[in-house]
Amino acid sequence: MTRSKSTRIVFVAIMLASACKPALSHIGVGSANSFAAGLAHPLFGLDHMMVMVAVGxxxxxxxxxxxxxxxxxxxxxxxxxxxxxxxGVPVPFVEPVILASIVGLGLLIAAAVDLPVAAGAIMIGFFAFFHGHAHGTEILETAGGLEYVTGIVLATACLHGAGLGLGLLPGQRFRGIVRLAGAATAATGLGLMLGAL
Structure with a gap:
């Protein structure tokens, strides 16, 4: 797949997400002021798990x-x-971009798009910024905020590691499974956009 085609895929995903209702993945997160809450948060949000494993x-x-x-x-x-x-710095379109990250990364994996490392890092960093902003707005201005962020970072790194571990299993069969997982990720993201999940 050419670079321009993959760029169009991600652009379409972002446009679809912005036209849909916001995800409710960051509402009612409970306590956001402890290490344990931060560690648990990415593990119980479908959007978090899918995107962070997808990066790996x-x-x-x-x-x-x-x-x-x-x-x-x-x-x-x-x-x-x-x-x-x-x-408290406002950023527009946080939830739509989070949804677009699920679909976009899923499509990139399903199509096995081979972007240059720098271009992929920019795209992944763009999506990560919005995930991070959503987390930051959940944090109360308490001493526990730093512990909460530390927990989220550790859980995120573990989810990236899970994706890396799965993707590095030997054999072409596993490469096909990785691409299938990408398609399932994209389909789940579309389901979230449409409110079906």
Whole structure:
């Protein structure tokens, strides 16, 4: 698949997401002021789990520096977004972009799009920023906020690791399973957009 075609796929996913109702994945998260709450949060949100595992899966399809660069890009930009969310800086379209990240990353995996490492890091970082902002806005201005973010970062890294571990299983059969998982991720994202899930 050409780079321009993959760019169009992601653009279409973003446009679809912006036309749909917001995801409710960040409403009613409960306590956002402890390490345990931060650690649990990504593990109980479908959007979090799918996107964070997808980053690892797509990195294995790309290989090389993407194996560490893309997860690091996600974690870094997620922290930037979290800081702005904590500071109360408004960012538009947070939930639609989170939905678009599910569909977009799923399609990129399903099509085994082979972007340059830097371009993939920019795209992943873009999505991560919005995930981070959503997390940051959940945090109350308490001493527990730092512990909450630490928990989220650790859980996110573990989910990236799960995607990497699954994607690095040997054999072409597993590569096909990774691509199938991408298609399932994209379909789930569309289901969330349409309110079917």
């Amino acid at each position: 899966l797509w990195a294995t399809l790309r290989g090389g520096r993407a194996l560490w660069g893309w997860p690091v890009a996600f974690l870094s930009l997620m922290l930037v977004g979290s800081a702005l969310g904590i500071a």
